[in-house]
Amino acid sequence: MRVEFILNGRRVAVDVEPSETLLNTLRFKLRVKSVKRGCERGECGSCTILLDGQPVTSCMLLTLQVEGREVTTVEGLEKDDLFRRLVEYFIEEGAIQCGFCTPGILLTAWAGLKQGRFKSVDDVREYVANLCRCTGYVKIINAIYKAATGVAGR
């Protein structure tokens, strides 16, 4: 079946099976490799994308479900000021080890910042629940909260 949607600001059209998940379409047909295949059960958050601005796990979506909608991955935010600032905080805090969870976390954090959801560190913990198997989360949470409060350096 033919499906059309907006990927990072550009209209794309692709032929998919009804049983195809958005995760697989993005990775294997559209070559968007920042979207990671982790648990494939909606638990880890590594495959997070933004659907009309809201973070969702692309392993739990059929590609056909996003017909006509806007899909954003980190590639689509490269020039966004807030996103660049967020990345700077990640670098400054050393909030990355293997990097596998990073794109999903950046997207979730960016959406949370954009929507003003982080009034406290606990809000960051509540809303950015993506799994990371390396860092122990502290640096990630700090980086995001710094971005939310705009506090530079420490």
Added chain:
Amino acid sequence: MYRLPEYDYYKPRNLEEALKLLDKLGDARVLAGGTDLILDMKTGRYKPRSVIDIGGLKELKYIIDTGEALRIGALTTIQELVDSPIVHSKTPLLWEAAIRFAYWQIRNMATIGGNLCNASPAADTAPPLLVYNAVVKAASLSGERYIPIGDFFLGPRHVSLGRSELLVEVIVPYKSLEKYGSAYAKIGRRRGHDISVVAAAAAIRVEDGLIADARVALNSIAPTPVRARSVEKYLVGRRPGIEVFREASKLVSSDVSPITDVRAPAEYRLHAAMVLVEDLLLESYKRSFRGGQE
């Protein structure tokens, strides 16, 4: 890598079309948010011939305050409940269940109607809805009917909807609970973002120093989410107090039939349920003379 089974995919443009499809297609599954169905198809629990994707039906996405009840469209997402000031102020138990529901990404997809129709014994929205005596509206080509939430769950993954019926609305009467104190809590294996080991909601109303009404509901501890009727019956007419709440909470065992699974052994579940009920009754009682819920 998981593979989904093959099926025919249908995307109705409006409710009418959806009901016609449901009526026409025999072996069909309704796809709302997909957070249960997609996983259940990946693991092979369901292999439907057809999938009807109702996700695009905007007419089933709303929260309306009638002054007596909230009318919530079946496709309202769990995060939309979290973000709704009306849900927060009028139905705080439902709001608390929503904020403790999985995590953000899943809440952005999962819908209240899907959570109920999937009929997991662990359905997060069920305990509060049972306490509010919610009613669900089912629609089919032959019309509409209303089903009290207490009659909705028949067993694990089994609800009292006919083959060609669709759950379209959840009605949550809150006005009648205004003089109650109420509380909700969920126990998972970790603090957040997990399927419950047991969750419970409670509400009590005290009149002239005696308990006039009590409502207690739990999930994950019986084939369906349940009201703890023995606990409720014991409480009515008694003077509220820690001892009474403790005795009442012991009666949970006659209302439930916990099982052992990957999340917890049956004995733990039952013990946790009793502790939870006792705590929630006490908290509800405190809140009942502080002007209700908070």
